[in-house]
Amino acid sequence: MKAFSPLKPWLNRTQSLPSFKYLQDTSPTLELGASVIFDDYVPLFKLHRQRAQSLPISWEQQRNYVELALDIINSDEGGWLDREEVQMILDELGNPPDACYPIYMFTVKRDTFEEVLYIGKTSSKFSRFSGGHTAAVKMHHPKYDGFEKRVYFGCITFLNENNSLPLEWIHPKNFSLELLDSIESQLIHSLKPTLNTQKKKNYCALHPTSIHIQNTTSDSMYLNDYMISPY
Known part of the structure; x- marks a missing residue:
C-alpha cells in the first residue's frame, strides 16, 4: 500500500501546521463537505498480506509525534518550521507516522466496467482480512469468474474555514470515530453495494455531509469525482 503522511508537508516546509491545541477546540465544518480519496488498491488474492489499519492507533500516533516534535523545538504551536527545526525533529523522531486508510471497497472490474460490491471501515487494531473476509469469500462465486x-x-x-483536516487530526477521538462511521454509512446507503447487508436501506449517518469521492489510482477512473449528498 502507498504510504503518505499528513505531517509531511509541514516537515517539507510547504505548509504550516495548525496548533493541535487549536484543533482540540474546533470541529470540521460539515457544510463544507469531506473527501474520500482512494489512491491505492491491491488484488483480492493479496488482501491477507495487508497490515491492520486502525484509526484510533493512527490518531494517537499523529498526536504523539506532534507533541514530541514541538517539545524538541520548544514551541507551543505548529506554524512554519525552519530548516534547522526540521532536521532536529527528524534526527530525534525519524519520519512522521503514515496516514490511516480507514475506508475500503471491494470491486470487480473487466475492461471499462467496474462495480463496487462491498464497502467497510477498518477501525480495529486487528486486521479484518487476516482470517478471511466474508465478502471476499463471496467474491469467489462463479458469477464473478473472469x-x-x-x-x-x-x-x-474534512475541512473547516482555515484548514484541511485529516480524520486523525479531529478531536476528540470519539468524534473522529463517529465521523468515520457516518462516512461509511453514507457510502453504503448511496452506492448500495451488493454484498453489504447493513446500512443500505436505513440512513444511519449521525453527521451527514457532502462527500467528494476521488479515485487517483493510475488505471481506473471508477467513482472519480463522484458526489454524494448529505441526505
Missing part, C-alpha cells in the same frame, strides 16, 4: 477483483483503500479529509 473479473479482476480489487480492494481499494481510502483516506478521509
Whole structure:
C-alpha cells in the first residue's frame, strides 16, 4: 500500500501546521463537505498480506509525534518550521507516522466496467482480512469468474474555514470515530453495494455531509469525482 503522511508537508516546509491545541477546540465544518480519496488498491488474492489499519492507533500516533516534535523545538504551536527545526525533529523522531486508510471497497472490474460490491471501515487494531473476509469469500462465486477483483483503500479529509483536516487530526477521538462511521454509512446507503447487508436501506449517518469521492489510482477512473449528498 502507498504510504503518505499528513505531517509531511509541514516537515517539507510547504505548509504550516495548525496548533493541535487549536484543533482540540474546533470541529470540521460539515457544510463544507469531506473527501474520500482512494489512491491505492491491491488484488483480492493479496488482501491477507495487508497490515491492520486502525484509526484510533493512527490518531494517537499523529498526536504523539506532534507533541514530541514541538517539545524538541520548544514551541507551543505548529506554524512554519525552519530548516534547522526540521532536521532536529527528524534526527530525534525519524519520519512522521503514515496516514490511516480507514475506508475500503471491494470491486470487480473487466475492461471499462467496474462495480463496487462491498464497502467497510477498518477501525480495529486487528486486521479484518487476516482470517478471511466474508465478502471476499463471496467474491469467489462463479458469477464473478473472469473479473479482476480489487480492494481499494481510502483516506478521509474534512475541512473547516482555515484548514484541511485529516480524520486523525479531529478531536476528540470519539468524534473522529463517529465521523468515520457516518462516512461509511453514507457510502453504503448511496452506492448500495451488493454484498453489504447493513446500512443500505436505513440512513444511519449521525453527521451527514457532502462527500467528494476521488479515485487517483493510475488505471481506473471508477467513482472519480463522484458526489454524494448529505441526505
